[in-house]
Amino acid sequence: MSDVGVGAVVEGPVLRVPAHRVSPRAIGFWTVSALLGDAVLVAGALVAWLVVPGAPAWVGLLVLLLAVAAVAHVVLMPRIRFRVHRWEVTDTAVHTREGWIGRETRIAPISRVQTVDSRQGALMRMFGLASITVTTASAAGPITVDCLDTDTAAHVVAQLTAITAATEGDAT
Incomplete structure (x- = not known):
């Protein structure tokens, strides 16, 4: 049985923030991505409101609120x-560590790493960015680091490959 009661403070090491930021170009990438997605959503809602005969005026207000929320999303979320x-x-x-409304922190021991992949879509290429995905032997799924400079991503993939090759264990 544990000696720690309800409301007790457990002392121990404090988890520090990971050392590196993603590329500053991520702000532009996330802005354009949000703008494209939100523009389609708002345009679709506007067309639906205008096409439906006899749609009540409050639907127009909802479309306006959606547009305001989309603008706020495009402006605030990337930063x-x-x-x-x-x-x-x-x-x-x-x-x-990632998120913009909620926060998620993930730590995977190197001994659990199974594969390291990099990904670069067309829009990411335009911004000179890439993402890496580290697949682990975890039910929580892979760890992804989005929006690294292309050269940084290639370096991290090579670094992780070298570290995991030198690490004993079977990543299970």
């Missing part, structure tokens, strides 16, 4: 994400 998103790779673990 908040940039401040929050962090990553770090050490000889012992991969550590990430």
Whole structure:
């Protein structure tokens, strides 16, 4: 039975923030991505409101509110994400923090890493960005580090490959 009661403070090491930020170009990438998605959503809602005969005026108000929310999303989300998103790779673990409304922190021991992949879509290529995905033996799924400079992503993939090759264990 534990000696720790309800409301007790457990002392121990404090989890620090991962050391590295994503590329500053991530702000532009996330802005354009949000703008494209939100524009389609608002345009679709506007067309639906205008095409439906006899649609009540309150539907127009909802479309307007959707447009205002979309503008706020496009303006705020990329900057908040940039401040929050962090990553770090050490000889012992991969550590990430992400989110813009909620926050998620993930740490995967190097001994659990199974594969390391990089991804670069067309829009990411335009911004000179790439993402890496670290697949682990975890039910929580892979760890992704989005929006690294292309060269940084290639370096991190090579670094993780070298570290995991030198690490004993079977990643299960």
